[in-house]
Amino acid sequence: MxxxxxxxxxxxxxxxxxxxxxxxxxxxxxxxxxxxxxxxAPIGAREIPAHRLPVPDTVSEAMRAVVGAPLPAGWDKVPANAAEWRALAKASGEGAGPVLAMIRDKLGVKLETATIGGVPVFVSTPDPLPAANRDRLLVHFHGGGYALFPGEVGAGEGMMMAGYGRFRVVSVDYRMAPDFPFPAALDDAIAVWKALLAEHDPRRMAMFGTSAGGGLTLATVMRARAEGLPLPAAIAPGSPWVDLAGAGDTIHANQFTDNSLVSFDGWVGAAARIYAGKESLANPLISPIHGDFTGLPPAILTSGTRDLLLSDTVRTHRRLRQAGIDASLQVFEAQSHAQFLTPFTPETEEAFGEIAAFLGRHLA
Structure with missing residues (x-):
């Protein structure tokens, strides 16, 4: 303002x-x-006194319950082997069926499975699909630390974008760690993008995703640029995980304030290591904050004031602006990591409304 x-x-x-x-x-x-x-003198860390963290009355009633929820059970339980990671991935999708069905029903979204470029995808189509969006397509990458939310549960964000934004959305069910570390997810993303380019105008396509999906969005456009492929008209990385080494102020400042990720010392830090495999965490296609932002598409980024990855988000925004990219940043009051994806809250409707409007202005 x-x-x-x-x-x-x-x-x-x-x-x-x-x-x-x-x-x-x-x-x-x-x-x-x-x-x-x-x-x-050497610069030292400051000790922060322990204190109670109230639920502010500056968020909607629906969001207050999310902001005030206790820390999630198991955030600090790091799987010891591949079998335990697979079990955690399976558990991450359990119980989501009723919520996903409610999203489809309330927002008027049809969900179909398909294979594009040899990669399984979920296609979300709003009913009705506005005439202005009939030749437009969004490509979605889900979050979950490159290890969680396989299958339909990973398409939940795509369904909400289809419902709130009234776009057709392709959600990529990419391969995940530990069985398929880097670059498997990126290879799948590029395979889908190449296949879509054969049938769609890139000026009418955009990419988006949250958390790991936001990081994968940026890595995909960087790799597409390196391969000489056309880039999407716009991107929307939500709370993008762009620094898998865990740098950034809010990784520490919002530790235990964020009631979603909680701390980098939990499963999320371990997920970074299993995704990178033998590669350096500083690889720009793993941690895009280290990449070249020159010539990337216009972007809208979303985060919350309590988000552990708020610094990843604002650092990405600054890098985009420094590269001369049209980049918008929306930060929601009191929200922890990815809580703007909570279905049926005023804040979620507002977040998707902003993203859809931004994409709509840049898509041909």
């Missing part, structure tokens, strides 16, 4: 800033002196 749209009077800028400078000058000089005095 611009200053003018908040009722800011530009003619008062000099007076306001000048008065503030006079008022705070002694304090600023003192702080500057202290900073210079500390400059020669």
């Amino acid at each position: 611009s200053e003018n749209s908040r009722g800011f009077d530009p003619s008062r800028r000099g007076l306001m800033f000048g008065s503030a400078a006079l008022l705070f000058a002694p304090m600023l000089l003192t702080q500057a002196g202290a900073a210079f005095a500390r400059a020669a």
Whole structure:
């Protein structure tokens, strides 16, 4: 929001800033002196006192229950072997059937299975499909640390985009770790993209996904660019996992504040290692934050103030802006990781509305 749209009077800028400078000058000089005095000393971490974290009344009633939920059971239980990872992946999809059915029914979405480029996919089509979107197509990559949410449950976000945005969506059921580490997921994403390019105009296609799906979205367009393939008209990485080494301020600042991922020291950090396999976590196609953002498509990014990966999101936004890319950022109040995907809350409808409008402006 611009200053003018908040009722800011530009003619008062000099007076306001000048008065503030006079008022705070002694304090600023003192702080500057202290900073210079500390400059020669090693910079250390600060201890943060333990405190209660209230549920703010600045979110919808439906979202309050999500924000105030306890930490999920098992967040700190790291699978010890491939069999335990497979068991966790299977468990991640159990019990989702009724919710997925409700999404389809309430939002008017038809779900079909297909194979594109040799890769299994789920195709979500809204009923009715608006005439303006009949020649448009979105490609979706699900989250889950490249290890969880196989099958139909991984298409849930795609169904919501079809329902809220009224686009046809192809959700890619890519191969996952530990059985298929990097680059299997990326290979599947590229295979689907190449097959779709043979039948669709890239100017009428976009890519999106959340968490690992957001990271895979960025990795896919980077690899497509390297291979000389046409890029989608726009992308929408939600809370993208772009730094699998776990750097970034909110990895620490939002630890245990995020009631979704909770901490990088849980299963999510272990998922990074099994996905990368023998490759370095700094590989730009594994951690796209280290890649070249030049020439990437326009992007809209989504996160929440309590998201463990908020720093991944804002760092990606800054890299895009520094590369001259048209990039928008929406951050939702009090939400932890990927909670803008909670079905049937006002915040979720708003998030998808913003994403759909952004994509609609950039798709031919």
